[in-house]
Amino acid sequence: MSEPKELLAEPLKLRCGAILPNRLAKAALSEQLGDRRNRPTAELAELYRTWSRGGAGTLITGNVMVDPTALGEPRNVAVPREPDATEFKPWARSADGTESRLWVQLNHPGRQSPRFLSRQPVAPSAVPFGDRGIRSVFATPRALTVDEIEAIIDRFGVAARTVVDAGFAGIQIHGAHGYLVSQFLSPLTNRRTDGWGGDALRRRRFLLEVVARVRAEVGDAVPIAAKLNSADFQRGGFSEEESLEVVRELGEAGIDLLEVSGGTYEKAAMMGSAKASTASREAYFLDYATKARQVTDVALMVTGGFTSPQGMADALRSGALDVIGLGRPLIVDPALPGRLLDGEDARAQRTAPKTGVRLADSLLEIQWHTQQMHRVAAGKPVDRRLGAVRTLVRAGVADPLNAFRRVRG
Numbered sequence: 001m002s003e004p005k006e007l008l009a010e011p012l013k014l015r016c017g018a019i020l021p022n023r024l025a026k027a028a029l030s031e032q033l034g035d036r037r038n039r040p041t042a043e044l045a046e047l048y049r050t051w052s053r054g055g056a057g058t059l060i061t062g063n064v065m066v067d068p069t070a071l072g073e074p075r076n077v078a079v080p081r082e083p084d085a086t087e088f089k090p091w092a093r094s095a096d097g098t099e100s101r102l103w104v105q106l107n108h109p110g111r112q113s114p115r116f117l118s119r120q121p122v123a124p125s126a127v128p129f130g131d132r133g134i135r136s137v138f139a140t141p142r143a144l145t146v147d148e149i150e151a152i153i154d155r156f157g158v159a160a161r162t163v164v165d166a167g168f169a170g171i172q173i174h175g176a177h178g179y180l181v182s183q184f185l186s187p188l189t190n191r192r193t194d195g196w197g198g199d200a201l202r203r204r205r206f207l208l209e210v211v212a213r214v215r216a217e218v219g220d221a222v223p224i225a226a227k228l229n230s231a232d233f234q235r236g237g238f239s240e241e242e243s244l245e246v247v248r249e250l251g252e253a254g255i256d257l258l259e260v261s262g263g264t265y266e267k268a269a270m271m272g273s274a275k276a277s278t279a280s281r282e283a284y285f286l287d288y289a290t291k292a293r294q295v296t297d298v299a300l301m302v303t304g305g306f307t308s309p310q311g312m313a314d315a316l317r318s319g320a321l322d323v324i325g326l327g328r329p330l331i332v333d334p335a336l337p338g339r340l341l342d343g344e345d346a347r348a349q350r351t352a353p354k355t356g357v358r359l360a361d362s363l364l365e366i367q368w369h370t371q372q373m374h375r376v377a378a379g380k381p382v383d384r385r386l387g388a389v390r391t392l393v394r395a396g397v398a399d400p401l402n403a404f405r406r407v408r409g
Contacts, residue, residue: 004313005343011057012322014256014299018170018223020323021057021099023316024337027259027303027325028105028172028227030062030366031373032075038068040077040091047377048102051330052095055338058323059100060172060225060259061091063107064163066155071117072109072179083158085165092167103170103225104163106156106214110180111141111189122148123183124190124197124206149196149206152180157213170223173210176261181207182229185246186238204246211253225257225301226250230288240288244295251296259301259325260285260292290320301325307348309340331372332382 012020033044051059065071068078080087095102111123114137123141144152160171175181183189184206190197197203207226214224228250230243250258284304292300303325306312312324329336329348339346372382 002313002317003343004309005341007313007316008309008324009341012299014223015254016221016223016256018101018221018256020101022055022337022341023312023323024056024340025058025301025303025323025325026051026054026056026060026330026337027301027327028060028062028174029327029331029373030073030076030370031377032062032073032370033374033377034075034077038065038071038076038078038080039087042090043374043377044077045091045094046379047373048091048094050334050376052098052100052102053338054330054334054336055341056100056326056330057337058103058170059095060103061105063109063174064104064159066106066108066159067152069118070108070110070113070121072107072112073114074117079155079159079162083162085162088163088166088168092163101169103172103223104160104168105172105174105227106159106163107174108152108155108180110178110183111138112179113138115139123180124192127189127191143192146194146196153206153209153213156210157217160214161217164218164222170225170256171214171218172225172227172257172259173207173214174227175207176227176229176259181210182238185229185242188238200242200245204242204249207246208249208253211250211255215254223256224254225259226255227259227261230260230285240291243288244291247292247298248295251298255298257299257301257323258292258296259303259323260289260321261303286315286318286320290318293320299323303327309343309345312340328369331369331376334376 008024009022012023014020031044031047033041033047035041048059063072063076065076065078068080071078092102109121111121113121119139121139121141122144124144126141126143128140129135129138156173173181175185184196185203187203190203192198195202196205211224211226228243228246229238230240247258285302289300289302299322301323302315302321306324306326315321315324326336326348332349336346336348375381375383
């Protein structure tokens with residue numbers, strides 16, 4: 001039986017012919033390191049330089065927004081209306097001298113644009129969040145017109161071409177976690193009755209047309225990935241059955257890699273919760289990946305829950321997935337992939353330190369990890385004193401959504 005390090009170090013050839021150097025990938029994390037005009041910064045390039053030296057074969061950036069007027073956070077990087085690839089070149093070159101392949105995650109927040117950034121965000125339908133606390137952060141969206149939908153699809157294509165021209169090696173389309181693509185897929189947020197909604201086939205049209213437009217812009221040799229919810233875990237929402245149909249059609253549409261995730265802001269499965277049976281195998285979405293393998297031959301990446309080299313090797317050996325995604329563990333230990341590839345019994349650390357309020361499944365934990373990314377970008381070690389998060393807790397902020405608003409505002 002192969003040792004974990006041998007399985008993790010095995011290259012992977014994608015459909016388009018591109019080769020991933022190994023089976024470890026840094027999953028997307030929202031860095032919030034753009035400048036005030038939402039352009040990439042030197043700090044962002046330094047963060048990815050650090051990660052590229054860490055050994056992961058693939059590095060997927062956090063949210064790069066396709067529309068500078070539609071941001072999920074104030075310091076998101078966004079592709080400007082008149083794109084200039086030269087602005088992205090220092091970031092694209094941050095992996096030079098290593099084997100890492102640097103991919104860009106493209107996204108549009110839809111209704112998940114906070115009030116202080118957008119008084120009236122857009123979405124497939126004018127559906128507000130059901131939770132009162134979340135509604136205090138995000139305004140009720142306005143339904144997109146057909147012309148606006150087509151313009152956003154164009155923006156995905158323009159953004160993809162811009163970053164590939166800058167030197168990035170691949171594209172990931174964010175179709176999970178309740179952002180715009182996910183909003184089109186879910187019957188809870190897409191209540192349209194035109195050609196962009198009304199049944200499962202029309203709800204998935206937006207994603208498939210985004211994939212087609214991106215492929216037309218970047219050509220056949222550039223790998224395209226999609227990040228997709230296994231389900232949104234809400235009654236009446238995007239179901240596992242629908243999700244598997246989308247997986248099948250994405251494969252037919254020619255994507256090269258599918259990353260499996262799940263949840264939305266209202267049901268945040270992506271933030272670290274798992275059933276005991278799932279946690280014992282480490283990967284949160286391994287059961288779903290096994291089902292996805294039955295409907296597509298696209299390479300599969302699973303992110304969330306991995307802690308040990310043996311758990312990662314077991315998942316690869318099962319055949320249910322091809323790439324191990326590591327997100328927050330690479331914030332607290334950027335060199336973890338290299339140590340795994342060297343055969344060390346390295347363990348991924350998943351959570352922030354405790355503060356007296358429950359951080360799991362909360363935006364406070366995201367804030368702590370964002371703070372640590374900024375320290376790594378500045379060449380500083382991880383700060384276990386918790387900084388702004390502890391300050392919020394001392395101030396009596398128990399509601400993570402209020403905390404999120406105060407931190408961002």
